[in-house]
Amino acid sequence: MYANGQTIIQYFEEFSPKRLAMEGDKIGLQVGTLNKEIKKVMVTLDVLENVVDEAIEQGVDLIIAHHAVIFRPLKNLRTDVPAGRLYEKLIKHDIAVYIAHTNLDVAVGGINDLMANALELQNTEPLEVLSTEKLKKIVVFVPQTHNQEVFDAMAKAGAGWIGNYSHCSFRQEGTGTFMPRENTDPFIGSQGKLEQVEEIRIETIVTEGIQNRVVKAMIKAHPYEEVAYDIYPLEQPSVSYGLGRIGHLPAEVSLREFAEKVKTAFEVKGVRVVGDMSSRVKKVAVLGGDGNSFISKAILKGADVFVTGDVYYHMAHDAMASGMSMVDPGHNAEKIMKKAVQQLLEERLKKDHYQTDVILSVVNTDPFTFLV
Known part of the structure; x- marks a missing residue:
């Protein structure tokens, strides 16, 4: 017996509810329907055309992704341009696309907790509290x-x-x-x-x-x-929900040693580092994706180093001036969510005796190549 798409998303939203998303975030079902039998789910960070081709080849019925496939309002749906061609493939092959973005960042056990755990941070708390619940x-x-x-x-x-x-x-x-x-x-x-x-x-x-x-x-x-x-x-x-995490390493290390740890933890070939490589770090802030707007919060909370992606040149100067180091593993470090979501869904589906398969996209969606 295969699970209905609505059942699968119900499982997922128990872990990462929509109410945790920031206002205006592009989340939820973006393409297709959930009111159908799902034989195979694919979890991915991004929904690019080569990812859709992979899904077609694998016989996927539902894609669960972190980054929106429809981020800006559509002015047209032309199939002779890349975006339109992607949507055409999804619709022709009856592949639904569901997005969990900031709700997956904020969720307990979500992306920011996964990143903090990968770095072995202890006694973590949200970097920026968005809401609390009694x-x-x-x-x-x-x-x-x-x-x-x-x-x-x-x-x-x-x-x-x-x-x-x-x-x-x-x-x-x-x-x-x-x-x-x-x-x-x-x-x-x-x-x-x-x-x-x-x-x-x-x-x-x-x-x-x-x-x-x-x-x-x-x-x-x-x-x-x-x-x-x-x-x-x-x-x-009360329970606090928020973006990013801040906590402490088990032991103080050099910035160079920590940067190597980031590379290993997030399976990236290179990182950008801001700061003196010999400086010592203990208190660490981390935020998946583009964390430029949270640099001042990390400084205010006394982080020795801030791990985030897409760091801007002048924001790096601001961090240096404050004495805070930075390590940028790139936006693609958020791919850490794939295995966690797969495990979550597999456990729930197995518990309820469904035969639906959950697979991971193996396509590399990072647009950047590090020459080292």
Whole structure:
């Protein structure tokens, strides 16, 4: 059995919801339809014509990409020019294209976390906070026979995330009592008779933004006609979502050593470096893509070095003047997202017994070549 396109994107958006995207960002379904059976998904950074040719050759039904295939408004759809030819191929071969851009940057476990993890940064936080959400605790009482089923439904809806850990919960055994009255249809017991049932108390955590979705999924999976549950506001710090990450290396290293680490971590042949190669770095800011507008934020937060792409000449001067070093691995370093998205989708599809394949584009979409 193959998954429907809408199901696949539902899985993906549980991890990288649209609400995290910056206003005006070009995300979501850009070409085709999701209302169809998907035998093969391809994950790519960019949707170029050679990537589309690869998708056609591989029999792909859906492309999930980071960079938009339609970024500017179309004035025409001529098939005798490169952009129009690309769209024609996608439509003729019934290939849908779905884009996740800043929402994938911002998401917990998204591109910026992947880049920070690849550099082994510790105690990270967003470089630029865009939004915050209050935390809530949901407590629900479930018969032992449906304990895992109900929690799985809640986790699938987004509950149970603490940092990069998913499916976090606390469970405790106990005895629940109830008496079904008139006009009830109890799952357990009979009308007018006091029942005592061995139940599990499940506690888990949710953000305010997904609370209603989690409760709805919980009630749908719960066997009882009337579900007993509680929701508590939490006093601990809310969840912050933002672009970039800043954290610390396990040990101080030279800028030269760190630049070599960046090359290896992001699988690039060369990097541009701003700063004294012998200077020492410990506190690191990182942001995928073009991070020029965040250089001042990295300086303000005390970064020794800022890792980002597409660094402008005069912005590099500003960094030098402030005493902050920079390492530019190029915009294409964001390709780190491909394997992570593939793994995420494969796990979900396998869990729900779908046969849909998820493959990675192997086309190199970096327009630049380093001569070293």
